[in-house]
Amino acid sequence: MSNPSDILILAPEETELKKVKGDCWRTPGFSGNRQVPGQYTFTNQRILFRGNGLIEKLRLTFAIAYEDISTIRPFNINLFIHTGIQIELKNGSIYKLSVMKRDQVVSLIHEQMRTAG
DSSP states (O other), X not given: OOOGGGGXXXXXXXXXXXXXXXXXXXXXXXXXXXXXXXXXXXXXXXXXXXXXXSOGGGSOEEEEEGGGEEEEEEEOSSSSOOOEEEEEETTSOEEEXXXXXXXXXXXXXXXXXXXXX
16 A cells, blocks of 8 residues: 655656745645645656655645646735745646745746746
């Protein structure tokens, strides 16, 4: 039986570019916004998220291939927190990420989208 975190295992040709702590505020299939702290790994192929938690099977994990991204735009978590990144996939799904140094992460994602497409 596999764990949700199995999708986070890097493929042989995949390279880790950056790892940062952050929060996930929205994923497809969950209504509303909920803050899930965790860690993002940006590779040359995907964005990976592994939420914090003690029970592996209940932990929020996801992977977003750069080639599946339609649009990316910054958003504010609230009036004073300017760390949000909204990612819309070509299939209409929306993810809301939150990381420090948002502009650097957005630039990294844009660069990887150009090379993936």
